[in-house]
Structures are given as structure tokens and as C-alpha cells.
Amino acid sequence: MNILVVEDEPDLARHIAGALTRSGHSTEVRHDGQEALETALNRRPDLIVLDVNLPTMDGFTVLSRLRQSQSSSRVIMLTSHGDVESRLRGLNGGADDYLAKPFSMDELVARVNVLGRRGGTIAEGDVIKAGDVVMDVPKRKVTRKGEKIELSPREFEVLQILMKEPARVFSRNDICERIWQREHQYDTRTVEIFIMRLRKKLELDDGANLIRTVRGAGYQMAVTE
Amino acid sequence: MRRWPLKIKTGAYAALLTMLTLMVTAVFFFTILYHRQRKEVDDELLDNADELVRDLRNFRGAPVNPRHPLSAKFVPLDLREHHLMLMGPEGQLLYHSPNLQGASIEGPPGFRTVTVAGQACRAGSFKMGDFTVHVAMSLAPLEAFHADLRFGLLMTLPLIGVMVFAGGLWLGNRAVAPLAALSSAAEAISVENLSERLPTPPADDEIARLTVVLNSAFDRMRAAYTSAARFSADASHQLKTPVAVMRAGLESLRDSPEIGSAAREELDGLLRQVRRLTGLIQDLLLLAGTDARRLRLESQPFDLSDLAAEALDDLSVLAHDRLEVESALTPGLTVCADRRHVAMVSQNLVENAAKYTPEGGRVRITTKREGNVAHLSVANTGPALPEADREGIFERFRRGSQVGEGQTGHGLGLNIARELARAHGGDLELVRSDGEWTEFALTLPVGV
Known part of the structure; x- marks a missing residue:
């Protein structure tokens, strides 16, 4: 995928481009809003990682100009304003996703992959399946072969995170940040304990695990639909 | 008195001052009046004596014998009610009025107050030629008149006091009303509407x-x-x-x-x-x-007990086998709030409970509804918080004095938790810490 990285902080831009290149994308970097808009209109990248605070033209303006010119590039906004208002402003302005600084590079790469439909999909809808396990999200119910499995609230959340993006490997930190929203006392060991409990409840007949440990990286669903 | 409202004080002071002034004036006035009236009595006594002696000097055209006792017929009619003693040139008693019943009203020339037959009387003694006249009249009517005056004053004084108090109250009210309006307007200005201003009255006072x-x-x-x-x-x-x-x-x-x-x-x-x-x-x-009261709340209805169940879930991991975890949750406890924020509060309470409960202790999570208030409380066994720390733990960058160096956290947790609770119209308080249980309670208005 051709990705345009627009970020005025050169170091951050370099790291973003590096991480995206490592996961197989070709990248181009711009540090200025006006320049970024011109590049985006000329080269028509598949995806733009767009910072909000930019010299000469802010990210929101770049986004609206892009949409006015019928650009079909997907856009992930980066911002240091984590509040609801600027998130809504970005999404309403036509951004496809939104990431608050400071973010985990894994998270950014995962989101880029989801938007590029390359190796990453997000399970849509209220009912998610993984093998013979069915999760009804609004009813917070998990069944296997029609038989209900009692899960605690956190076990359910962990399973939901994994089942929603079955191709993605989630690090303990990713899961931690998603469940508890912020850094605190819950160390990553808490996640391990929940995964352990989940595995016990979800153990397959042949003893195989539904959740696979990826060494040095994290966890992933072992079976997909 | 110091705690009374200004208008009450104004009224009371006015009433007290008025009554005091009135009393001093009355005492002064009554004394003058009394002396004036006694002077009139004295004048009357002198007139009477004078009249008597003039009559005796010219009784039916001739003077009476100043050495011969006299009978009642020599005494003029208007003198007969008074007490009277008449002496001759050598001091012999010429007449002694029967109403004296043998008592004497003799005395040196001049006026004095005496008691005759148990009654206060004003007596006067006058030497007039050959005769010495001792005459006295009862002061009872005068005393009765003054008793009436005093009684009247005593009766009207409280009435006047009440009237002045009411007047003072009214005046005080009028004077204070703009102040009261001002203070309630100032009270309405808080952090939320710091840009509002008090209306300036047109008068330049x-x-x-x-x-x-x-x-x-x-x-x-x-x-x-x-x-x-x-x-x-x-x-x-x-x-x-x-x-x-x-x-x-x-x-x-x-x-x-x-x-x-x-x-x-x-x-x-x-x-x-x-x-x-x-x-x-x-x-x-x-x-x-x-x-800055600019916190954006993504409020939505949710069950506070669900959140408590998540906290319990976390606690089961945090406590490991170290602590005993118990709960009493009331299902269907709907509140309308930003779930992420309320979750931060409950997570903070659970983390603290797990951190500060001594090994083998108990942690209890309870949710309940009281009227229109939903409660989520997290209690743990362990030593009581020192009295001095109880409000301090809610302050920024401050932790309880018993907390050791090894504890993690940056000392903002409880402060943020309380601010978040208050931003939702609720509160976070330390309910008890008595050495047995230390309990924090989050309260939120019940949502629809």
C-alpha cells in the first residue's frame, strides 16, 4: 500500500514511516499541511496518516480539501487532543480512523492494515464466530455448539478483542490498554491470568487451544470462521 | 446574638434603645412631676394655715383669744379633712384635730414628710404671730396617681418595644434587601459561569x-x-x-x-x-x-452493578489468593454517566483496596440504591486511616502518611476519582475507617 505520512515532528514521522515500511508498505513523508495536500492530490496514495497540528494548514483543513477534491485516499488522523470533540470533528470530516497521541506503533500498523484490508479485518455485526464459538455482543453471551459458556465481564472483553480482529496478534499491553483505557496498576500479568481462565473455559475437545500464544508478541485467535 | 441576621439585630437594638430612652425619660419626668406636685401640696398647706390664722384674727368681727383652746367650729370647712394642730404663743395646744387620734405632727417650721396613722403625709409647720400651725395632708392621692403613671408606663413599654422592633425589622429588611439580592447573585456565580456578572443597581450608593x-x-x-x-x-x-x-x-x-x-x-x-x-x-x-468545568461527558445509561462486576473481576486477579473478596450487588442500578469515567473511579477504588489491604484481609464491593442515589462502595479491612489524612487523601499529589515509598501511583487517583464523581453530579467520600473497615463510597444520581 502507498502511504503518505504527514507529521510535523520529524522523529515521529521517521518512526511511523519505518514501522509501516517494515510491515511491507511504501511510504512518503511530509511535514507541512500545504505540501501534504499537494502531494496527496498528485500521487493519490492509498492511505494518509494525517497529524492535526501542522504548519501552514492544519489536518482538519487538509482533510476537508481532500474530500472536496473527491480524493479516495483513506485517512487516519493523529492528534494530541484525545477529547470527544476533536475525535468527532475528524470522523465527521471524513477520516476513516482516529488515533490519539501517544499511540502504540503496533496499534497504528494494525489499524492501517485493517483499513487496507491487507491481512486484517474487523468482524462486523453483533454476532461474531470463531470455530464453533459464537459471541452475541449485545447480549454478552458466548456459546459453543449452542451450549452457553459463562464468562466473567473481563474474560468476555478479552475474547471479544481477539475475536473481532482474528488475524491480529495482540500484545498484552494492547489488551491492557483496550480494557482499562489507561496506564495503571493492572500490569500485563493480569491479562495473562484472564487469558488462562478463558482458555480453561474454552478448551476444545481435543485439548487444543482456541487462543494461541505468539511468542514474544502476544495472543491471537487460533481458529477463524 | 452574633449569629442573628442583620435585620433582626437592627430591630432588636432599636427596640432596646427606645425602651431604655423611654425609661430614663420617664424616671426623670416622673421625678420632676412628683416634686412639682409636692410643691403644690406645700403651697396648699401654707395657704390653709394662712387662711386659718386670718380667720382666727377676725372671727365674726373680733380676734379669738390666743391662749384659749378652740373647738372644731373655728376650723374652716376645707381644712377639716387635713390633720391640724394649733399652738398658742406659749406653745400650749389650742386645737388637735380628731383625725390625728392623739398623734402629733409637731415639728420645726418648714415642710417635711411624715407618717400619720400608717399613711404618708406632707406636713408643714408655720409660726404666724401668736399662733403656731401644724398642718398635714395625705399624700395618698399623689402616690396613687404616680403608681398609675408607673403602671401605665410598664404596660406600654413592651408594646412600644414590639412596635419599634417590627419597625426596625422592616427598615433593616429594606436596607438589607439589596445586599441579600447581591449575595444570592454572587452565590450563583461559580466556576461554571465565571463570566456572569452582578447587575449594578442604578442608584449611586x-x-x-x-x-x-x-x-x-x-x-x-x-x-x-x-x-x-x-x-x-x-x-x-x-x-x-x-x-x-x-x-x-x-x-x-x-x-x-x-x-x-x-x-x-x-x-x-x-x-x-x-x-x-x-x-x-x-x-x-x-x-x-x-x-475548567470543560470536561466532555459522553453520558449514557448503564448498570452500575455491571461496572461493579467488572471491578470484582479485576479484584479477583489483583487479590490472587492474598485477599478474600465479597460482594453484594443490586442488579438493574441504572445511572446515566460517562462509563469510562465511572470505570476510572471504580478501578481506582479497587486498586487502592487491593494495594492497602493487609494479607489475609477482606475486600467488599457493594452497590445499592437509596432514594434517587446510586451507591457503589468498596470497603477493605485493615488499620484505620489517621484522622489527619482523611480529607488529605483526596488532595492532589498527596497520599496517606502511612504509605511507604514502595507504593506505585502518582497521587492523583483519588483526587481525579472525586472530581469525576462530582462532574457527574455525584461524589466520592470516605464513609468509614474505624480500624475494622475502610470504606469509600461513590454516589451518582440514579439515571432514567
Whole structure:
């Protein structure tokens, strides 16, 4: 995928481009809003990682100009304003996703992959399946072969995170940040304990695990639909 | 008295002062009156004596014998009610009125007050030629008149007091009314509407000047407040970019293949610190939001007991086998709030409980409804918080004095938790800490 990285902080831009290149994308970097808009209109990248605070033209303006010119590039906004208002402003302005600084590079790469439909999909809808396990999200119910499995609230959340993006490997930190929203006392060991409990409840007949440990990286669903 | 409202004080002081003035005036006035009236009595006594002697000097055309006792017929009619003693030139008793019943009213020339037959009387003695006249009249009517006056005063004094008090109250009310309006208007100005100002009255009086002074104080307060709130918001935003660079750099370094496992561990530790820093910045930003009352709430109805169940779930892991966890949850306890924020509060309480409960202790999570208030309380066994720490634990960057150096956390948790609870129209309080249980309760209005 051709990705345009627009970020005025050169170091951050370099790291973003590096991480995206490592996961197989070709990248181009711009540090200025006006320049970024011109590049985006000329080269028509598949995806733009767009910072909000930019010299000469802010990210929101770049986004609206892009949409006015019928650009079909997907856009992930980066911002240091984590509040609801600027998130809504970005999404309403036509951004496809939104990431608050400071973010985990894994998270950014995962989101880029989801938007590029390359190796990453997000399970849509209220009912998610993984093998013979069915999760009804609004009813917070998990069944296997029609038989209900009692899960605690956190076990359910962990399973939901994994089942929603079955191709993605989630690090303990990713899961931690998603469940508890912020850094605190819950160390990553808490996640391990929940995964352990989940595995016990979800153990397959042949003893195989539904959740696979990826060494040095994290966890992933072992079976997909 | 010091605690009474101003108008009551005004009324009471006015009433007291009026009654006191009235009493002093009355005593002064009554004394003068009494002396004046006694002088009239004295004049009458002298007139009577004079009349008697003139009659005796010319009784039916001839003077009576000044050495011969006299009978009642010599005494003029209007003198017969009085007490009378008449003496001759050698001091012999010529007449002794029967109403004296043998008592004497003799005395040196001049006036005096005596008691005759148990009655106060005014007596006068006059030497007139050959005769010496001792005459006395009862003071009873005068005394009765003054008793009436005193009684009348005593009766009207409280009445006047009440009237003046009512008047003072009314006046006080009138004087204080603009002040009361001013104070309730000033009271309505809080952090939420710091830009509002008090209406300045048209009259150029003390109240108007006070209003102007208050308004300018509010101006200064608002300026200081907004700049402080903006500073912490800006500072937090500015901090986020370098932290983002650090995080991205450390992550890419960790993921690069040249890095050995020892260095990778070191990098993981640094990344943990970066995440902690991120948490701190987020907390500061959140506090800047609550301080400026600009916190955006994504409120939606949810079951507080579901949230408590999540907290219990976390606790079951945090407590390991170290603590005993119990719960009493009331299902269907709907509140309308920003779930993420309320979750931060409950997470904070659970973390603290897990952290501060001594090994083998118990932690209890309870949810219940009381009227229109939903409660979520987290209690743990353990030593009581020192009395001095009980409010201090809710202050920023302050932790209980018993907390050791080894404890994690940056001392914002309970402060943020309380600010978040208050931003939702609720509160977070330490309910008890008696050596048996230490219990924190989050209260939120019940939602629809």
C-alpha cells in the first residue's frame, strides 16, 4: 500500500514511516499541511496518516480539501487532543480512523492494515464466530455448539478483542490498554491470568487451544470462521 | 446574638434603645412631676394655715383669744379633712384635730414628710404671730396617681418595644434587601459561569460600589482561573508530542532485529515508564478539564452493578489468593454517566483496596440504591486511616502518611476519582475507617 505520512515532528514521522515500511508498505513523508495536500492530490496514495497540528494548514483543513477534491485516499488522523470533540470533528470530516497521541506503533500498523484490508479485518455485526464459538455482543453471551459458556465481564472483553480482529496478534499491553483505557496498576500479568481462565473455559475437545500464544508478541485467535 | 441576621439585630437594638430612652425619660419626668406636685401640696398647706390664722384674727368681727383652746367650729370647712394642730404663743395646744387620734405632727417650721396613722403625709409647720400651725395632708392621692403613671408606663413599654422592633425589622429588611439580592447573585456565580456578572443597581450608593468591587474581583478571578486551566491543558498537549516520539522510537528500537534480549528488557522497562508518563499526562489533562468545568461527558445509561462486576473481576486477579473478596450487588442500578469515567473511579477504588489491604484481609464491593442515589462502595479491612489524612487523601499529589515509598501511583487517583464523581453530579467520600473497615463510597444520581 502507498502511504503518505504527514507529521510535523520529524522523529515521529521517521518512526511511523519505518514501522509501516517494515510491515511491507511504501511510504512518503511530509511535514507541512500545504505540501501534504499537494502531494496527496498528485500521487493519490492509498492511505494518509494525517497529524492535526501542522504548519501552514492544519489536518482538519487538509482533510476537508481532500474530500472536496473527491480524493479516495483513506485517512487516519493523529492528534494530541484525545477529547470527544476533536475525535468527532475528524470522523465527521471524513477520516476513516482516529488515533490519539501517544499511540502504540503496533496499534497504528494494525489499524492501517485493517483499513487496507491487507491481512486484517474487523468482524462486523453483533454476532461474531470463531470455530464453533459464537459471541452475541449485545447480549454478552458466548456459546459453543449452542451450549452457553459463562464468562466473567473481563474474560468476555478479552475474547471479544481477539475475536473481532482474528488475524491480529495482540500484545498484552494492547489488551491492557483496550480494557482499562489507561496506564495503571493492572500490569500485563493480569491479562495473562484472564487469558488462562478463558482458555480453561474454552478448551476444545481435543485439548487444543482456541487462543494461541505468539511468542514474544502476544495472543491471537487460533481458529477463524 | 452574633449569629442573628442583620435585620433582626437592627430591630432588636432599636427596640432596646427606645425602651431604655423611654425609661430614663420617664424616671426623670416622673421625678420632676412628683416634686412639682409636692410643691403644690406645700403651697396648699401654707395657704390653709394662712387662711386659718386670718380667720382666727377676725372671727365674726373680733380676734379669738390666743391662749384659749378652740373647738372644731373655728376650723374652716376645707381644712377639716387635713390633720391640724394649733399652738398658742406659749406653745400650749389650742386645737388637735380628731383625725390625728392623739398623734402629733409637731415639728420645726418648714415642710417635711411624715407618717400619720400608717399613711404618708406632707406636713408643714408655720409660726404666724401668736399662733403656731401644724398642718398635714395625705399624700395618698399623689402616690396613687404616680403608681398609675408607673403602671401605665410598664404596660406600654413592651408594646412600644414590639412596635419599634417590627419597625426596625422592616427598615433593616429594606436596607438589607439589596445586599441579600447581591449575595444570592454572587452565590450563583461559580466556576461554571465565571463570566456572569452582578447587575449594578442604578442608584449611586454603597451597594452599587460593592457590586462594582465584587464584579472586578470576579473579573480577576476568571482571568486567573482560565489562564491556569488553559496552562495545564496546553502543557499536557505539548507534553504529548515528545512522549509520542519517545514511545515510537523505543518501540521501533525494541522491534529491531539487532537488539539483544538484555537490551530489549531494558527497553520494555523504559516503555513502561513512557506509558506511566502518558497516564500522568492524561490525568493532568482530565483534571484541567474538570477544573475548567470543560470536561466532555459522553453520558449514557448503564448498570452500575455491571461496572461493579467488572471491578470484582479485576479484584479477583489483583487479590490472587492474598485477599478474600465479597460482594453484594443490586442488579438493574441504572445511572446515566460517562462509563469510562465511572470505570476510572471504580478501578481506582479497587486498586487502592487491593494495594492497602493487609494479607489475609477482606475486600467488599457493594452497590445499592437509596432514594434517587446510586451507591457503589468498596470497603477493605485493615488499620484505620489517621484522622489527619482523611480529607488529605483526596488532595492532589498527596497520599496517606502511612504509605511507604514502595507504593506505585502518582497521587492523583483519588483526587481525579472525586472530581469525576462530582462532574457527574455525584461524589466520592470516605464513609468509614474505624480500624475494622475502610470504606469509600461513590454516589451518582440514579439515571432514567
